[in-house]
Amino acid sequence: MSTLAISGLNVVFSTEDGPLHALKDVTFDVPERRIVGIVGESGCGKSTLINAILGLLADNGTISGGEVLFEGRDDLTQFTPRQMRDLRGPRISTVFQDPMGALNPVLSVGRQMINIQYRSDQSKEQKAARAIEMLKLVRIPDADSALERYPHQFSGGMKQRIAIAMALMMEPALLIADEPTTALDATLEVTTIELLKDLQEKIGCSVMFISHHLGVIAELCDDVVVMYAGEVVERGPVREVFQHPSHPYTRRLLECDPARQTERTRILPTIPGEIPDLRARPRGCVFAARCLDRHEGCDTPQPDIVVAPGHAARCNLAGQTAREGAGA
Amino acid sequence: MSEAASNPPAATARSSELWRSLRRLLREPLGLFGLGLVLLVIFGAIFADFLTQWDPTRINPRDRFLGPSGEHLMGTDQLGRDLFSRVLHGGRIALYVALVSTAVSLAIGIVLGLIAGYGPRWLDNLMILLFDAMKSFPTVMLALALVTIMGPSLTAVMVVVVLVNVPGYARIVRTQTIAIKSSEFVTAAQSMGASTTRILGVHIMPNVIGPLVILASMDIPVVIAIEAGMSFLGLGVRPPTPSWGSILNDGFAQIRETPWIAIAGGVPIIITTLGFTFLGETLRDVFDPRLKGR
Numbered sequence: 231m232s233t234l235a236i237s238g239l240n241v242v243f244s245t246e247d248g249p250l251h252a253l254k255d256v257t258f259d260v261p262e263r264r265i266v267g268i269v270g271e272s273g274c275g276k277s278t279l280i281n282a283i284l285g286l287l288a289d290n291g292t293i294s295g296g297e298v299l300f301e302g303r304d305d306l307t308q309f310t311p312r313q314m315r316d317l318r319g320p321r322i323s324t325v326f327q328d329p330m331g332a333l334n335p336v337l338s339v340g341r342q343m344i345n346i347q348y349r350s351d352q353s354k355e356q357k358a359a360r361a362i363e364m365l366k367l368v369r370i371p372d373a374d375s376a377l378e379r380y381p382h383q384f385s386g387g388m389k390q391r392i393a394i395a396m397a398l399m400m401e402p403a404l405l406i407a408d409e410p411t412t413a414l415d416a417t418l419e420v421t422t423i424e425l426l427k428d429l430q431e432k433i434g435c436s437v438m439f440i441s442h443h444l445g446v447i448a449e450l451c452d453d454v455v456v457m458y459a460g461e462v463v464e465r466g467p468v469r470e471v472f473q474h475p476s477h478p479y480t481r482r483l484l485e486c487d488p489a490r491q492t493e494r495t496r497i498l499p500t501i502p503g504e505i506p507d508l509r510a511r512p513r514g515c516v517f518a519a520r521c522l523d524r525h526e527g528c529d530t531p532q533p534d535i536v537v538a539p540g541h542a543a544r545c546n547l548a549g550q551t552a553r554e555g556a557g558a
Numbered sequence: 559m560s561e562a563a564s565n566p567p568a569a570t571a572r573s574s575e576l577w578r579s580l581r582r583l584l585r586e587p588l589g590l591f592g593l594g595l596v597l598l599v600i601f602g603a604i605f606a607d608f609l610t611q612w613d614p615t616r617i618n619p620r621d622r623f624l625g626p627s628g629e630h631l632m633g634t635d636q637l638g639r640d641l642f643s644r645v646l647h648g649g650r651i652a653l654y655v656a657l658v659s660t661a662v663s664l665a666i667g668i669v670l671g672l673i674a675g676y677g678p679r680w681l682d683n684l685m686i687l688l689f690d691a692m693k694s695f696p697t698v699m700l701a702l703a704l705v706t707i708m709g710p711s712l713t714a715v716m717v718v719v720v721l722v723n724v725p726g727y728a729r730i731v732r733t734q735t736i737a738i739k740s741s742e743f744v745t746a747a748q749s750m751g752a753s754t755t756r757i758l759g760v761h762i763m764p765n766v767i768g769p770l771v772i773l774a775s776m777d778i779p780v781v782i783a784i785e786a787g788m789s790f791l792g793l794g795v796r797p798p799t800p801s802w803g804s805i806l807n808d809g810f811a812q813i814r815e816t817p818w819i820a821i822a823g824g825v826p827i828i829i830t831t832l833g834f835t836f837l838g839e840t841l842r843d844v845f846d847p848r849l850k851g852r
Contacts, residue, residue, distance in 0.1 A: 284749055318751035326749075331742030336764045345760055346750060393746070406749075 231302040233404050233436035234260035234283070239296035239307075241275075241282050241460075250508050252278045252291070253460045254516075257534070259453075260404065265430060265437040267451035267468065269444060269483070273505055275460035276440045280406055283438075284322065285314035301403060320349065323397040327409040329390035333381035339392060340377025346396050364395040367432075368425060387418040391425065398429055405430070406438045411446060419443075423450050444487045448472055453540075456480050459505045459516045466541030476535075476543035479517045515545065523547060582844045589844070592836025599830050603649040612640030614647040615798040623816050633818045635808050641822040644800035649826060651712070651801050655785045656778045659716040663723035664774055668766070670724065671731020672758050676739055682732070689725035697722055697784065698791075705793040715794045719781050727770060734766040772845060776838035779831035786827050802827050 241253040253275050260266045268276055281287045283298055283306065298306040300322070306314065318324075326332050334342055343361035344354060352360070358377065365373035368391040381389060390410060397405060407426065411419040427450055430437050441447055447454055447468065454471050456464040456479065464477040475481045482501045484490060491498070503520035506512055514529040515521065521528065527546045535548035542548075583589045602609065612630075618638035626633045632641035674685040701718045708714045738744060739762065747757050788794035789803030790810075797804060802823050809819025 286745075286748060315751045315753060318749055320751070324746065324749035326742050326746055328742050332746050334743045334761050334765070336768075337760075348756070397750070 232259040232261045232299070233301060234438070235299040235302070236283075237297055237299070239279075239282065239298060240294045241278055241287065241291055242294045243288070243291045245290070245509065248509050251460065251511055252508060253282065254511065256296070256457075256460075256462050258455045258462055258465050260436045260438055261453070262436055263430075263434055264452040265427070265439055265450055267447035267454045268438065268440045268457060269442060269447050269454060270457035271442060271483075271505070274457045276457060277408065278460070279457075280324070280408055280438075280440065283406070284318055284324065285309060285311065319346075319402075320400045321402050322404045322406065323400065323402040324406045324408065325390075325393050325397045325410045327412050329386045329393060329413060332393040333389055335381055338378055338380050339384070343377065343392075343396055343399070346399060349400075360399065361395075364399050365392065367398075367429065368392065368395040370395075387414055387422065390414060390418075390422060394422075394426065394429070398433055398435070401433050402435055404436050404438065406440070408440045409442070410439075411443070412441070419446065426450065444472075444484065445489050456483070459511075460508060461516050461544060463517065463545070464541075464543040466538065470538055470541045474538070474541075476537045476541070476548040477517075477545045478521045478523050478547075480543070482520075482522075517545075579844045583840055586840045586844070588836050589840025592833045592838075592840060595829050595833025596837055599649055599826070599833065600653065602646045603653050606643070606646035606650060609646060610640065610643040612643040614639060614643040614800045616640075617798075623812075625816075626818055632822045633816070635805070635819050636812070639798075641805065641819065644805055645802070645822050645826050648800040648802045648805060648823075649830075651795055651799065652782050652785055652826075652830065655712065655715055655719065656781045659719035660723070660774050660778060660781060662716070663720045663727055664770065666720065667724045667727025668731050668763065668770070671728040671766070672735055672762065674728065675732040675735025676754070676758060676762070685728070686732075689729055692721060693725045695721075698787075701784075701788050701791075701793055705788075710788075710793050710796060712795055712799075715785050715788050718788065719784055722784070723774075723777060723781070727774070730770060730773065731766050734769075735762055738762050738765050768845065772838065772842045775841055776835065778834040778838070782827065782830055782834070786823075 236259070237257045239253055239256040240251070243250040243252055256275075256279065258266070268279065270276055278287070278291070281291075282293055285306065287293070293307045296307070300306050300317070306317070309317070333339065337345070340358060340361060343364070344357045347357045347360065350357065361377060362373045365376055370376050370388060370391060376384075376392075381392075384392065390413075394410070410426070411422050414422060423446060426437070426439075439447070439451055451468050453466065454468045455462055456471070456477065458479045464471060464475065464480045471480065472484065475484055479501075486499045486501060488498055501520055506516060506519060512518060512529075513531065515524075515532045518524050518528040532544045532546055534542045534544050535546070536542045537548050583593070610631075616639060618634070621630070621634050621638035622636055624630055624634040624638075630640050630642065632645060635641055635644070670685060670689075674682045697718070700721060701714075704718055704721075705714050708717070735758075739757075744757055744761055747761055752760070785794060786801065786803035786806065789801035790807045791803075792807070794803060795801040804823075806820055806823030806827070809816065809821070809823055813820045
């Protein structure tokens with residue numbers, strides 16, 4: 231059973247210039263006790279996806295189709311705001327990108343960590359003990375006195391670890407991590423990722439890890455979902471997808487990864503062109519305008535082709551070019 | 559804020575912070591001076607009954623227009639009432655109006671500001687329109703209009719003060735709320751399932767309240783001036799209840815012959831407004847984090 235099974239999810243924002251189709255037919259699974267990475271460039275709909283799952287879409291956004299199945303039974307798209315609110319926190323919790331802003335600056339860390347347990351009917355001492363326990367788990371030195379301190383007295387990495395501790399305090403079934411390491415430097419990034427992996431194993435939750443750092447995804451995740459312009463263009467086990475990318479976008483993305491450059495260069499490679507205007511989506515492949523392998527077959531809606539078990543790509547050439555393209 | 563009290567570590571951290579700020583206040587000569595004046599007025603108001611044996615409202619026609627003497631420290635007015643006693647009891651009225659109406663204005667201002675800042679856009683626009691409309695009324699005109707409806711009374715004074723103060727407080731709270739509601743810790747709280755009341759009460763309000771309290775403490779002299787002004791015009795406290803404004807009015811007619819009556823009414827107003835202004839400004843500086851460590 232999957233912790234989260236999203237199928238055919240569509241999200242539309244109504245704007246002054248007409249409807250904006252932000253997510254189109256998004257389908258993927260977050261299996262139990264697995265870490266799924268979501269990767270894609272800015273504006274590809276990663277944040278919209280999170281908000282749609284959490285029921286926190288902006289007022290002008292609606293889920294126009296599809297379902298989000300949580301723990302195999304509840305379709306979150308049918309939940310009332312009240313039901314969603316009860317789910318957020320204890321069952322699904324979130325860590326955000328900016329550790330500086332994630333904590334309330336005027337309240338002490340202890341106060342916030344105790345506050346966040348407001349649903350539990352334990353005594354204040356028990357809650358404080360639980361907070362200290364969590365802080366120790368995320369390796370905050372001197373956890374006991376850390377409760378008295380205010381957010382500005384911690385470094386960015388520590389704040390992010392505190393945010394992780396707060397998110398995992400209720401032992402949720404699903405942790406959504408929205409680029410939690412982007413604002414941290416490289417060393418901290420590695421430690422934070424190891425910590426996250428460690429905690430995930432301890433608590434036994436599933437993780438949805440959003441990032442645009444391919445190295446981090448490869449390091450941390452079991453599965454990867456590649457998004458482009460609000461569509462899932464490719465998904466599958468990390469190793470499989472990174473070694474045999476079957477969608478041209480994934481291939482280009484991997485080519486552009488600075489870590490994969492073999493030669494010294496002054497100008498890092500980029501993918502020319504821009505994401506299409508989501509108010510006027512192309513009828514066919516959404517990546518066609520920037521694709522090097524474009525042909526007539528790209529002007530019709532693309533099928534999801536399964537190239538290997540659990541590995542699918544939304545490209546009509548998927549099965550054919552996959553293996554040759556791997557070495558590029 | 560009950561949590562702070564029962565949460566020892568956070569409480570000590572917070573109170574030591576407060577204590578440091580207060581110590582800084584005591585190092586500022588102007589703040590110390592203001593504090594002294596304010597304490598003097600408060601002391602006089604609280605212990606009015608012990609400081610003088612005269613009844614502030616007892617009329618004694620034989621003792622009219624007596625100058626200051628050992629028996630009547632500030633002399634008597636046109637009805638033979640002891641002015642010192644009237645000044646002390648007038649202080650009670652002034653402080654009562656200042657504290658109660660400021661507290662009420664703060665409470666209403668915070669609630670309205672939070673609603674305007676966090677609520678839907680149309681409500682925000684409507685409330686801003688209302689605030690601006692209220693602000694655009696001249697205070698005296700507003701007071702006259704209200705007194706015409708309600709009749710002159712202490713309540714009328716307080717309603718005027720609340721109406722004058724609320725729009726300003728609400729606007730500040732609204733602006734702060736809008737700035738804070740998009741910050742990540744609010745999104746984080748939402749994603750953790752916090753309700754709207756919880757977000758407003760636990761996360762936004764503590765961020766808003768500090769600067770607002772300082773501002774309110776600087777508004778107290780204005781409130782005292784409004785009370786005195788309305789009583790001077792006969793729109794406030796009804797006679798025979800003593801008020802600094804009405805004492806000033808009593809002495810106004812004979813200011814050449816018996817100046818001590820007008821002085822008895824005017825000096826306390828000056829002392830109190832100066833005291834609260836000095837104190838408020840020093841408090842603002844002392845709690846300004848940019849001036850820390852000075």
